[in-house]
Amino acid sequence: MxxxxxxxxxxxxxxxxxxxxxxxxxxxxxxxxxxxxxxxxxxxxxxxxxxxxxxxxxxxxxxxxxxxxxxxxxxxxxxxxxxxxxxxxxxxxxxxxxxxxxxxxxxxxxxxxxxxxxxxxxxxxxxxxxxxxxxxxxxxxxASDRRAYEQELLRERRVAEEARRQAEEDRERLQEALAVLQRSLLPAQLPPVPGMEAASHYHTASPDRLGGDFYDLFPLDDKRWAFFLGDVCGKGPQAAAVTSLTRYTLRAAALHDPDPVAALTTLNTVLHERYATGDPRYCTAVFGVLEPDGDTVTVELASGGHPPALVLRQDGRADYLPTPGGLLVGILPAAHFAATRTVLTAGDTLLLYTDGLTEARTGEKRELFGDEALRDFAAGLSGTGPQQVVTALTGLLNSFGDGLDDDTALLALGVPTTRPHSASDTLP
The missing domain is CATH 3.30.450.20 (PAS domain)
Incomplete structure (x- = not known):
């Protein structure tokens, strides 16, 4: 080669x-x-x-x-x-x-x-x-890089845990503040009404939301007592403002003219004028006047779009007081409010409530509790007295669990079966 x-x-x-x-x-x-x-x-x-x-x-x-x-x-x-x-x-x-x-x-x-x-x-x-x-x-x-990564994860976990703890504390403080504000919108306690018994309860569906339900009981003069119960549209601070305005308006209106229709008419005018423009606000309400007379109590009441009051009789009957045609309060400049009258005798109880009770979801089908179920339940409480009625209904509300997604206010007024003795009863 x-x-x-x-x-x-x-x-x-x-x-x-x-x-x-x-x-x-x-x-x-x-x-x-x-x-x-x-x-x-x-x-x-x-x-x-x-x-x-x-x-x-x-x-x-x-x-x-x-x-x-x-x-x-x-x-x-x-x-x-x-x-x-x-x-x-x-x-x-x-x-x-x-x-x-x-x-x-x-x-x-x-x-x-x-x-x-x-x-x-x-x-x-x-x-x-x-x-x-x-x-x-x-x-x-x-494993230095891995250890640094683990330490960073641990640090981030600690930061997240601290943020969660802080959020829980903030939530607790918020709930406390809301509870204080909620109590300020309700009477601290019901005043004693001569010849009658009274009981109330407010069930909060969520401690994180400020409800709009309200009630009150107060004297008009030496013989008559006024009461009301209602539900403001919405939740939160705006609803609380309307609740406060509603409560004090009804109190002032009752002192000026205690006629139930007149009181609701005054409230309607105030709400409509205040919220006619912008974000409209309205409520449902029942307003009434009690006038004890011997062993009976005459009740005059008017309703503005509110669920009807329920009367539990001593003999076991439970009947709704019809108030047809009553409009929501504050929705129109001139509204019609339905009025009714009844007489309570020994053992009778007048029950007022907000719709959180009847609109609670029950059973596997999550059906509304409803008016009929409430009447049937209340019929079994006839003759027991206002405090026992409210206690039983409180237990019912608790039994609904997460089926109760709205606040509920209860107010029961009744004539005891045995009238309390006064000092004058022993005088010759």
Whole structure:
């Protein structure tokens, strides 16, 4: 074979292949120890008592130690922090002894400068042909980035927990403030009415919402007493403002003209003029006047779009007082309000309520509780007295659970079956 001047002749094909295989084999042989010693992870081998028999340069560099400091002089646990040593002795070593291998265990090793390095440790017990353990081979991966990530997650979790705790405290303070404001819209307690009993209850469907239900009972003069109960459209601060205006308007109107229709008419005028433009506001309401006379009490009342009052008679009857045609209060400039009259005798109770009671959802089909169910329930309470009626209805409201999604106000007024004795009863 001839070649051109200045060119190196190609080696024979067989010689090229042999040379390449020899170089590759030489590279493997020469680099095996180097690969072990300069691996990106730490390697060490220990005797069964934990004495370090072999360790790579990577791990020595992490620890800041020399090979002479470690090999034959230190045990694996000497490389660990106090906490890491305790975990090794109580968990790592027993599991390795039982299983023969263990992997991915988070430990901390000590550096020569007194620092700590988080690592993930995997160990394997090497045995002889008869299964007797000879030594333990251990691999350590630098887990600094993982530890930093875990610490960041922990920090974020703590921040989230603190935010949740703060939110819970803010919610509790808000609920307390709402409860105080709600109580300010209702009488602190009902005044005693001579010859009668009175009871009330306010059920809050949600402590996070300010309701618009209201009621009141107050004297007009030496003989007559006025009462009202109603429900303002909406929830929250706006509804509370309307509730406050409604309550004080009805009180003032009753002192000027106690006729129930006149009182509701005055309230209608005030609400319509105040909220005719912008966001309209209105309410439903029942207003009445009580006039005790001997063993009976005459009741005059008017309704503006409110559920009818229910009369529980001593003989077991329960009947609604019809007030047809009464319009919502404040919706129109001139509204018609329906009036009615009844007489309560010993053992009779007049019950007023807001629609949260009858519109509660019950049963699997989530059907409205309704007027008929209320009348049937109340019929079983006839003759028991206002306080017992309110107590029973409070239990009923609680039984609705999440089926009750609206506030409910209750006001019961009745004539006791046994009139209380006064000092004059004993005079000759």
């Amino acid at each position: 001839t070649c051109r001047t200045g060119q190196t002749p190609d080696p024979p094909e067989g010689e090229e292949t042999a040379s390449t295989d020899a170089a590759f084999t030489s590279m493997l042989e020469d680099s095996a120890e180097e690969l072990y010693d300069s691996a990106p992870c730490g390697y060490l081998s220990t005797l069964m008592d934990g004495t370090v028999a072999k360790i790579n340069t990577t791990l020595l560099t992490w620890l800041g130690l020399s090979r002479d400091d470690v090999v034959g002089r230190m045990r694996f646990t000497d490389l660990l922090t106090v906490g890491g040593k305790i975990y090794h002795d109580t968990h790592f070593a027993p599991l390795l002894s039982m299983q023969g291998s263990i992997s991915g265990i988070a430990l901390d090793v000590r550096t020569a400068e007194g620092g700590r390095l988080p690592v993930l440790v995997s160990s394997l017990t090497k045995t002889d042909g008869d299964g007797r353990p000879l030594l333990i081979r251990t691999t350590l991966f630098d």
